[in-house]
Amino acid sequence: MRTISSWQTRSAGWLASNQQYRPCASRWTCRAVRSTLLPGTSSSRIRRMADLVQPKLINEPFSDPVLFLDFRFRRRALLFDLGYLTPLSAREIVRVSHVFVSHMHMDHFVGFDRLLRSQLYQATKLHLMGPPGLGDAVEAKLRAYSWNLLGVNSADLVLAVADWGPSGFVRCSQFRARAAFAREEAEPPQVPSGVLLEDAEFRVEAAMLDHGIPSLAFALQEKVRVDVRKSCLDRLGLPVGAWLTEAKRLVRSGDALDTKIAVGSRQVLLAELLVSHALTTGPGQRIAYATDLIYSPQNVANVARLARGAKQLFIEAGYLDEDQALAASKRHLTAAQAGDIARAAGVARAVPMHFSSRYLGREAELRREFAEHF
Incomplete structure (x- = not known):
């Protein structure tokens, strides 16, 4: 416990000398701070400021699911998934510091080249985190190009790539522009179980899902x-x-x-x-993202646990329930199943996404089915 040294407050009596406080995950604990509103102040007079992070799906619902997490008033952003990035401006892409990839199907990874090209001449570290095999996929992408024009005088872009599984980080690698993106082994981040990124202001958590291959769901939790x-x-x-x-x-x-x-x-x-x-x-708000998973008891439990109490859940709802067998064969959810999961998680708001193109012209049916179950 730290203490506040004696000082004169502008409102006498609000704070005693050496008042103790304790910052925690969700709230500052301080006896003076936790008092009621100032006299004459009503909740209607509170100027509500924006959350730390503003999430937006950058593509229309029949396209690749990509969630852009924008830090307001900061030169920073995160990505949940790495599909089609064309709707993002170059200015937005260069702000991306971390990318969380659910799995390496093309519609979740095809944006890697645009991301790399936009950041190639930035002296920065770009973090990519995903399921086992992500490092191999990044290495294969990088090996497809010739890097003879890069050298010791090039911008020092570093790609830090981490493969993650339920037991923690499996393998971590880095690729430096000045070394022609040759693969180097790296130390894994020291973070709690189930956490991919621990920041002073937020954390990103993950859960493993079954999509026929490993697929990750993510949740960003603002600390305060x-x-x-x-x-x-x-x-x-x-x-x-x-x-x-x-x-x-x-x-x-x-x-x-x-x-x-x-x-x-x-x-x-x-x-x-x-x-x-x-x-x-x-x-702080919680934002969850889950896509590409078969409807199974384990997947339902994993998503519900990860998204529990989230302010927003972005979840795939690809098929109508009349095509439930087809959805299962493709290892995807129906809109009804997605709505059931969102309800079980107790989220405040759920956003269906990643609709199958077979339903072009029937978007309203997918949304209605999802809403009826949510």
């Missing part, structure tokens, strides 16, 4: 949601501005409450923003 109350900022005489992005990052990361934040010519303590309720916290 941070909102801004405009009326409380006004009481402190603080403007809305870009400084709030840094302040919210500090809260999500669990930084010390006596951390100072520059606001114009002023220095404001992080604790002052929390105690005055200018910044409030709550559970």
Whole structure:
């Protein structure tokens, strides 16, 4: 437990000297911070800020499922799956830091070349994580090209590729542009079981599914949601501005409450923003993604567990229930089955996707069947 050193708050009595606090996965714990709204402040006067991550499916529902996870006000994005990327601009693609590949069927991996070409001259590290065999697939892609124009003076792009299974990382590799993308062995990330990426502000979890081949489902969990109350900022005489992005990052990361934040010519303590309720916290959103799986008890249990309580679940709903046998033979879900899984997971919102092209012109039927079961 860390403590806050004695300081004078702008609202006397809101914080005692040496008040203890504890950042945790879903909320800051501080007796003063957890008090009720300031007098005269109602929930209707709260200025709700955007979540840390904004998800969007970039393709229409009969095309490749690709979920673009955009970090607002940051130069960063993630991808769940690596299918057709043409709808993304080059500016969006170069922001991608991590790609999570469900499996290596073409409609989930064909976007690799565009991703590579967009980032080839960036001095950065691009992470790709997926099921066993992903490293071999990336190596095969890279070996298909000639890299004689790359050398020690090239931009130092590094592809860090991790193969993951239920027991953890199976093999990790890296490919450096300056070494003509020759494969090198790498150390696996040190993360908890079931986790692919552990960041200060969020984590990405995975579950193994059966699609005839291994296929991964993913969930992004924000550790803390941070909102801004405009009326409380006004009481402190603080403007809305870009400084709030840094302040919210500090809260999500669990930084010390006596951390100072520059606001114009002023220095404001992080604790002052929390105690005055200018910044409030709550559970972070959960975004889940599941595609390409046969309807089986194990798959249903794995998706329901991964997506439990998610704000949004993006789930394949490829076939009408009248074609249930065909869906099973293709190792896919029907819209009804997808709706049942979403309901079992208790998600707030479910988005059906990855419709079979055999139903072109019948999209409304797929959506209706999904909605009836969700």
